[in-house]
Amino acid sequence: MRNGLFLVLLFLAIRLNAQVGVKFQVTYQDRALALNDTLTDSVTQEKIVFKTVKFYISNPELVNGNQVICSDPKPFHLLDLEFPESLSWNLPCAKTGFSAFRFGFGIDSLTNVSGAFGDDLDPVNGMYWAWQSGYINCKLEGYASFSTARDHAFEYHLGGYSGIQKAYQTVVFPVGKTNQLTVLLDLEAFIRQVDMQHLSHLMSPSETAAKLALVLSQSFE
Numbered sequence: 001m002r003n004g005l006f007l008v009l010l011f012l013a014i015r016l017n018a019q020v021g022v023k024f025q026v027t028y029q030d031r032a033l034a035l036n037d038t039l040t041d042s043v044t045q046e047k048i049v050f051k052t053v054k055f056y057i058s059n060p061e062l063v064n065g066n067q068v069i070c071s072d073p074k075p076f077h078l079l080d081l082e083f084p085e086s087l088s089w090n091l092p093c094a095k096t097g098f099s100a101f102r103f104g105f106g107i108d109s110l111t112n113v114s115g116a117f118g119d120d121l122d123p124v125n126g127m128y129w130a131w132q133s134g135y136i137n138c139k140l141e142g143y144a145s146f147s148t149a150r151d152h153a154f155e156y157h158l159g160g161y162s163g164i165q166k167a168y169q170t171v172v173f174p175v176g177k178t179n180q181l182t183v184l185l186d187l188e189a190f191i192r193q194v195d196m197q198h199l200s201h202l203m204s205p206s207e208t209a210a211k212l213a214l215v216l217s218q219s220f221e
Contacts, residue, residue, distance in 0.1 A: 020070070021180040022060065022101075023088040024079055026053055028187050035081050041191075044146070048191065052141035053081040054127065055185075055216075056120075058104030058111075062093055063172075069098040076107070078120040078127060101175050101183070105217040106137030106168040112161040132204065134159055137167050137213060140190070149200035156194070158213045160205025167210045169217035189219045 026033045060072040070093035112134045127136045136159045160167045
């Protein structure tokens with residue numbers, strides 16, 4: 001009897017503490033990206049250096065179709081390549097039967113119009129436009145040999161939460177039965193799409209920023 005009770009309690013403890021690991025990795029042309037490394041584009045042979053890569057992931061959840069199997073108790077994560085520990089965390093989930101990992105790329109409109117918050121949404125993180133009353137969904141900064149700006153610099157601060165300027169995107173990432181999710185964000189498509197010879201700096205919400213955010217949201221794999 002005692003052995004049976006022990007096994008039941010052990011099973012319940014395991015279920016209650018079950019987790020699914022989540023890990024994001026930023027890449028360029030299938031190569032893991034590190035800040036300040038000089039990359040050589042294999043197609044154009046141009047040089048690229050990323051100095052800042054930061055972006056928000058919102059409301060992570062494991063789903064099966066439209067059914068939510070598990071939700072992350074922390075609704076907003078600021079991922080920053082400067083702090084590798086920010087790229088991974090554990091999502092408590094004692095259930096199975098999920099087929100996809102769903103998350104928001106950026107910050108939704110309701111949160112944007114509700115003012116500034118704390119934790120990962122704290123303005124001290126440098127991802128909030130006080131003058132614009134909204135969050136920056138993604139920051140990409142660095143240098144590229146094909147940028148015509150001074151010192152070949154580029155800065156893209158992508159955000160916006162209404163109308164044609166809405167940059168928030170929902171991403172559904174198919175997964176199999178696993179307890180460890182690895183999600184790659186390949187920046188190659190973004191570099192191909194943006195025209196640094198004519199637009200090397202984008203620092204406010206716009207239709208162009210929304211389009212570039214869509215490109216990034218479609219670059220998860």
